[in-house]
Amino acid sequence: GMSFDLPGMGGGMGGFPGMMGGKGGCKGGGRRSVAPPPHAMPIGTTVVVRNLKSSANHNGKTGRVQGYSLDKGRYDVEIDSDTTIALRPANLTQQCSVEISGIESQPEMNGKSGTVLTYDDDNGRYNIRLKTKLPNGRDVIGLQPANVILGKGTRVVTQGLSNEQFNGQMGQIVDTDLEAARYSVQLENGKTIKIKFANVLC
Incomplete structure (x- = not known):
């Protein structure tokens, strides 16, 4: 299936019905994950890899969801143009837009919006990049999930x-x-x- 992912090849070979290339392309398609169910992230979602023990070199890398396997309960995530790995939901954080809420010590933060960069399993906080910088010039802060509205x-x-x-x-x-x-x-x-x-x- 891999050869048909090369730019230009899929189209060229698939264009001739009956050729091996065309059939191979279809087979490759069948092996891919189907469209994710409603509880899974849509294809194309930007995610960050986290908390992998065996392949720790991938932690912190940004990737895109290519599909979801119901059987395995894992996402196919493309992290480099040539690397796709199957990861559990617990090892991925979406880079989604959020609003900050409920911070009593710094009420001026509430209502600000930002984007999740990653989640730190060790301290239980999201790293969030704010849309507008703080007076001290910082624009990345750590917040607990309780203070983040998704x-x-x-x-x-x-x-x-x-x-x-x-x-x-x-x-x-x-x-x-x-x-x-x-x-x-x-x-x-x-x-x-x-x-x-x-x-x-x-």
């Missing part, structure tokens, strides 16, 4: 819930209740639950 439609993985069966579930934010500081998340098992901002990671 947009509707963001794909998330649940964490830290007292009901163990709901932890580590993939889902999609379908609604946000700002007053209660809770998301409604539609989980991969079809259930929709209301949980605190701190209980999901993008």
Whole structure:
């Protein structure tokens, strides 16, 4: 299947029906992951690799989701033009747009928007690049998930819930209740639950 990923080749060979190239191209297509289900990140989503133990050299790399395998529960992520690796949701962070909320010590931060750069598993914080710099010139800050509002439609993985069966579930934010500081998340098992901002990671 690899040879058909070279620029120009797929089109050229696929253009002749009945040729081996054309058939090979189709077969290659069949092996690829299908369009991701609603709880998985869409194809083309920009992600950052994190917390890999065996292939730690990939940590911190930016990649794009190429597909999702339901059987394996892993995303195919292209991290270099020639490297695609299969990764679990827990090893990926989406670079999504967020709004900052609920910081009592620095209320002037609340309402600011930014983009998630990565998530640090060791200190439990997102690194977020702010749209506008702070007075001290900094534009990257570390924030706990409780202080970060993710947009509707963001794909998330649940964490830290007292009901163990709901932890580590993939889902999609379908609604946000700002007053209660809770998301409604539609989980991969079809259930929709209301949980605190701190209980999901993008």
